[in-house]
Amino acid sequence: MTDAQRTLSDHRIARIQKFVLQDRYPRSLGRNARLGHHGSGGSYQVRLLTTDKSARGWGMSHGDDREVERFIGWKVSDLWDPQEGTRPEAYLLDIPVHDLVGHILDVPVFTLFGSKGPNRLPIYSGAIYFDDLDPEDNPGGIKRILSCCQQDYEAGYRAFKLKIGRGFRWMSKEEGLKRDIDVTLAVRERFPDCRILVDANDGYTLEDAVRYLTAVADCDLFWLEEPFPENRDDLLRLKEAMARLGCKTLIADGESRSDQSDKWWRYGAYSQKHIDNLYRLAEEKLVDVFVLDLGIVGFSNWRLIMPELERAGVKASPHTWAWIPRPFYVAQLAAGVGNVVIVEGIPGTTEGVDYSAYRFTQGLLTVPDLPGFGLKLAERDG
Ligand SMILES: [Mg+2]
Structure with a gap:
């Protein structure tokens, strides 16, 4: 086990909250070749994960609560792998889990991925x-x-x-x-x-x-x-x-x-x-x-x-x-x-x-x- 995994294994998911956010485009947007007017900004669901050590991570996350509640109590190290990222069964939490791992390890997401591109x-x-x-x-x-x-x-x-x-x-x-x-x-x-x-x-x-x-x-x-x-x-x-x-x-x-x-x-x-x-x-x-x-x-x-x-x-x-x-x-x-x-x-x-x-x-x-x-x-x- 790496140091990072050891640190992540000290945290368990204690709470999963969901919110709906609303975007505002700078103007109402028109049509494209196929679709009608695109409006002034959509709404979507995000989830905020909190661990038993009070670390937090959030991000867009669709799907029903029943599909994610089972991850309460899981160690963060069981949700995320340094090479593979978020475990496939937890793909609905993919974005919030990356934010959470970044916060626990105190690094940006791009560092988790190896910093191979320009910032x-x-x-x-x-x-x-x-x-x-x-x-x-x-x-x-x-x-x-x-x-x-x-x-x-x-x-x-x-x-x-x-x-x-x-x-x-x-x-x-x-x-x-x-x-x-x-x-x-x-x-x-x-x-x-x-x-x-x-x-x-x-x-x-x-x-x-x-x-x-x-x-x-x-x-x-x-x-x-x-x-x-x-x-x-x-x-x-x-x-x-x-x-x-x-x-x-x-x-x-x-x-x-x-x-x-x-x-x-x-x-x-x-x-x-x-x-x-x-x-x-x-x-x-x-x-x-x-x-x-x-x-x-x-x-x-x-x-x-x-x-x-x-x-x-x-x-x-x-x-x-x-x-x-x-x-x-x-x-x-x-x-x-x-x-x-x-x-x-x-x-x-x-x-x-x-x-x-x-x-x-x-x-x-x-x-x-x-x-x-x-x-x-x-x-x-x-
Ligand atoms: Mg296109």
Whole structure:
């Protein structure tokens, strides 16, 4: 037994409390290619763990109380392993357990993971939706998108992910593609110092994607995410077209899934078929960045699979939308295991949570040298 395990074995879980938190985005957010308005911020459940020695750790944690109550009385050393992270059966407590272990051992989460990555990380605003189409009775147009970008620029962002694919549901195909192009050109012109990422939420065809990339060839796009449901033939033709254009934009894919695994495994709730397909595409260099979801894979799992991504020559950027604490969890993962190309940021605040230990300037998020995730939850009854 290591010293760390011995220290953790001195603590037993004495109390598990649950709270619901509410996020506030800086503005009400519009639609994307597939979904309607994204609103002003969601609510979600967190759990606060307290040990018999009064150590505490908290974090997002879904699921029913009956599924976690059985861990009361467990030694923390039986919930968490230095190499594997949180025990698979306790995956609902994965985030709070990491925060708790960090507090007991007095180290940041990224230290638990080996500090293999940088602790200053590029981060993008994932909050640039189809706000040009709102309000529906008097749409604000492209200048509204520019003001959304400006608001996030003033908050510290130097990278924006523009949603594209307006022609999938909300505009005619031609008008939608033209607006996607015009928005991209306008943001590039107004923010020459910023990275631009785009995300079609699988709302393009191969032909749309090629026409779009051809029209914005001078925009130096950082990545194109989910142009269409990932498949070898279309991605191969897309990459061939990109090569002809001299386009170095990365292809990011893998977030959305058409099925799910019936058992929790090292890729969480993604199916083996989905994961095998992604790796086949990566092997042919048709996908450059995996944007598998943070929670669907699971926090401990992300740490375990990152070497597999590295061996396959792909980068990661775990999908975080739509809950504001999640980019901070990803930042710790990135500083701990590396190979995260950029963090998906979610602008805004959470009632009762203090994020200020994370310094955020010039588009870089600095992970603090504080125990656990370094996020403070206001004292509350519960
Ligand atoms: Mg996406």
